[in-house]
Amino acid sequence: MSTPPLVLDIDGTLTRSDGWGIDPRVFDPLREWDAPVVLATGKAFPYPIALCHFIGVPELVVAENGGIVYTGDAVHVTADADAARTVAAEYRAAGYGLGWGDDDTVNRWREAEVAVSRDQPLEPLRELAAAAGLEVIDTGYAYHVKDTDQNKGDGISIIADNVGFDLADCVAIGDSINDVSTFEAVGRSFAVANADDAARAVADEVLAEAHADGTLSVLDRVR
Ligand SMILES: O=C(O)COP(=O)(O)O
Numbered sequence: 458m459s460t461p462p463l464v465l466d467i468d469g470t471l472t473r474s475d476g477w478g479i480d481p482r483v484f485d486p487l488r489e490w491d492a493p494v495v496l497a498t499g500k501a502f503p504y505p506i507a508l509c510h511f512i513g514v515p516e517l518v519v520a521e522n523g524g525i526v527y528t529g530d531a532v533h534v535t536a537d538a539d540a541a542r543t544v545a546a547e548y549r550a551a552g553y554g555l556g557w558g559d560d561d562t563v564n565r566w567r568e569a570e571v572a573v574s575r576d577q578p579l580e581p582l583r584e585l586a587a588a589a590g591l592e593v594i595d596t597g598y599a600y601h602v603k604d605t606d607q608n609k610g611d612g613i614s615i616i617a618d619n620v621g622f623d624l625a626d627c628v629a630i631g632d633s634i635n636d637v638s639t640f641e642a643v644g645r646s647f648a649v650a651n652a653d654d655a656a657r658a659v660a661d662e663v664l665a666e667a668h669a670d671g672t673l674s675v676l677d678r679v680r
Pocket residue numbers: 466467468469497498499500596597598599600633635
């Protein structure tokens with residue numbers, strides 16, 4: 458069997474056991490991976506691009522939960538942040554904040570949704586988003602105010618079509634609700650042990666190991 462293309466979530470999946478920062482052990486196996494490696498994340502576009510760059514793999518990226526897709530030669534913007542920014546302004550007017558401080562590097566380059574810190578109140582955010590026809594998802598790392606149809610799975614399929622591989626051949630690893638569409642799109646899916654209920658419910662297999670330990674075990678198995 459040939460090496461499968463990979464679709465990897467970042468936070469909760471490539472992270473160290475305390476949940477923060479990339480586990481450096483993932484760099485070499487990913488750089489040496491003999492098939493496409495797609496990073497599919499809720500983070501803003503520059504973060505996964507930089508991670509591909511520093512791993513040393515071609516830039517194949519689904520960012521902002523599918524709102525921004527990079528196929529290596531073209532950027533596809535599939536959602537816009539206007540409605541989410543209006544929700545964020547209403548949330549602020551109601552006395553809340555996004556929770557990232559004055560410079561807010563979490564949203565500074567974000568083009569297709571708005572992210573809110575999980576230390577801010579969720580319910581008023583959900584109510585304002587619902588009134589605008591949007592949803593709020595909780596990845597365990599941030600609340601994301603986004604279009605209901607914006608998802609990583611559709612983004613991955615844009616990349617697969619452009620690069621020329623089959624989603625049925627792909628192996629995906631993830632940890633949260635924003636990976637459900639990924640798991641549904643690919644041939645074989647793994648949830649790390651720290652995954653939330655939504656991801657566990659859809660994954661083909663829930664791993665015994667958490668974070669990068671789980672990811673490294675899958676890489677060993679499917680390589
Ligand atoms: O941005 C987040 O909230 C989570 O990012 P992830 O999709 O890479 O886990």
